[in-house]
Amino acid sequence: MTTKLSLATLPALIGVSAPRYQRSDLTAGIVHFGVGNFHRAHQAVYLDALFNLGEGHDWALVGAGVRAADEAMRQKLMAQDWLTTVVEQEADASAAHVTGAMIDYIQPGDSAAVIARLADPAIRIVSLTITEGGYYIDPASQRFDPTHPDIAWDAAHFEAPKTAFGLILAGLLRRRDAGIAPFTVMSCDNIPGNGHVTENAVAGLAALIDPDLADWVTSSVAFPNGMVDRITPATSPREIALLAANFGVADNWPVFCESFRQWVLEDNFPAGRPALEKVGVQFVPDVAPYEHMKIRILNGGHATIAYPAGLLDIHFVHEAMEHPLVSAFLRKVEAEEIIPVVPPVPDTDLNDYFALCERRFANPKIGDTVRRLALDGSNRQPKFIIPSALDRIRDGKSVIGLGLVSALWCRYCYGTTDSDAVIEPNDPNWDRLTAQAHKARDNPKVWLEMADIYGDLAKAPDFIDAFTKALHSLWTQGTARTLEAYLADRL
Structure with missing residues (x-):
């Protein structure tokens, strides 16, 4: 028998912890754009923990979205009073708890309602996981792209913006005109x-729209940098069924994740902030070292195993880590080419951090999929x-391993695995990538001509050579034999 999740049924849950605070005591302090799984397993969990301490009850979350697909999530959460069941999975244990940090979710597409909430003086932080x-940035230069059609629309129709940034700007402008201090804008994305x-x-x-408005944003609005980390797979019928079977909870959209979580933030919140340091958030003067470590070692590691595993028809990430060639490939690329160019991190041994990442990747309970890791390479590879x-x-060092990582991505985007199974579209730019990958089969340099992705790297002879040899090997020898050659220093 299962219990349908709602505020009324919280006392009936068995073996599932519930909020120790009264939801009626919470008031909104944060508007969050992008109420997806990661947000509900990360920022919302930290806030829920703080509320359980009896603190920060004026920092509750209000959800917001700009995509039509966001309405489906809103409907699912509204049906259960904005509650979420978070299931933390480790190899030898699972634990479930219900979070209640969100108290409302503005209907996507209702620009007026979003702007009105952003103008409310009670809102002191606007956060994003989009x-x-x-972020409308050029992949190669990492600079804001003002020519993107969505941005051009908002600039021409500022009275009814469609993007998160247009809505944020409209909210800031209304606050400025009303003499209300600006809120802090906090990204929680892996960038x-x-x-x-x-800020850009x-x-x-x-x-x-107005150069003076841009100057005011730059001089008056805070945009703290932050590093976030928690492996959080997409929710599928599998997770919904597991929650019902193992914990007796019927949740429309639960979140399954690992128990590990980390959040490092610059303490730059002029409008105030919740006391998140009391629940494990690290506030530091400079996030960059932590960020480089995580993005290069963990996210770079995910990208390293995603494409060979996908080409070998491996479904789950922990299964990829069990494959001797894939796991050895990851270890060699990290040790020889990634970790050596990661700057030092305070009180952190980078090799120990990578060992932690390996253990996290190998967690069999997470159910993270190779396809999720392979998603959106055109934005993630850069x-x-x-x-x-x-x-x-720059340092005159070998890029044989990283050239192979890029060649594996190219081969994946061809659209078939080594067994000739079809790879369904897995990137917003899939059609373009597939067309380039087909051309690159006979002329590898064509792939590197995507200057918006590769930038100056496409002009580096050593990288061109490494990529060309790797892609040729993938097409003539296959993924497994190419990995064997690389591991034996024969590529």
């Missing part, structure tokens, strides 16, 4: 310098892999 591809990137997007849009390769080229 994915790496949601190097995510605070700077967010908001100020860049403002510059298209952030997770290409910077390490550029640093190696």
Whole structure:
């Protein structure tokens, strides 16, 4: 028998912890764009823990979205009073708890309602998890792209913006005109310098409308940088069924994740912030070292195993880690080419951090999929892999392993695995990538001509050579034999 999740049924849950605070005591302090699984397993969990201490009850979350698909999530959460069951999975244990940090979710598409909430003086932070591809930045230069059609629309129709940045800017403008201090804008996405990137997007849009407004944004609004980390797979019928079977909870959209979580933030919140340091958030003067470590080693590691595993028809990430060639490939690329170009991190041994990542990747309970890791390579490769390769080229070091990582991505985008199974579209730019990958089969350099992705790396002879040899081997020898050659230093 299962219990349908709601505020009324919380006392009936058995073996599942519930909020120790009264939801009626919470008031909104944060509007969050992008109420997906990661947000509900990360920021919302930290806030829920703080509320359980009896503190910060004026920092509850209000959800917001700009995609039509966000309405489906809103409906699912509204049906259970905005509650979420978070299931933490380790190899030898599972634990479930219900979080109640969200108290409302504005209907996607209702720009007026979003702007009105953003103008409310009670809202002091606006946060975002809109994915790496949601910031309108050129992949190669990592600069804001003011020519993107969505941004051009918002600049021309500022009275009814469609993007998160247009809505944020409209809310800030209304606050300025009303004499209300601006809120802090906090990105929670895996992007190097995510605070700077967010500032460039908001100020860049403002510059298209009014240069004085852009100057005010730059001088008056805080955009703290932050590093976030928790492996959180997508929810499927599998997770919904597991929750019902193992914990007796019927949740429309539960979140399954690992028990590990980390959040490192710059303490730059002029409008105030919740006391998140009491629940494990690290506040530091400079996030960059932590960010580089996580993005290069963990996210770069995910990108390293995603494409060979996908080409070998491996479904789950822990199964990829069980494959001797894939796990050895990861270990060699990390040890020889990624970790050596990661700057030092305070009180952290980078090799120990990678060992932790390996254990996390190998967690059999998570159910993380290779397909999720392989998603959106056109936005992730320029952030997770290409910077390490550029640093190696700058230092005159080998890029054979990173060239192979890129060749594996190219081969994956061809659209078939080594067994000729079809790879369904897995990138917003899939059609373009597939067309380039087909051309690159006979002329590998064509793949590197995507200057918006590879930038200056495409001009580096050593990288061109490494990529060309790797792609040729993948097509003539296959993935497994190519990995064997690399591991034996024969590639």
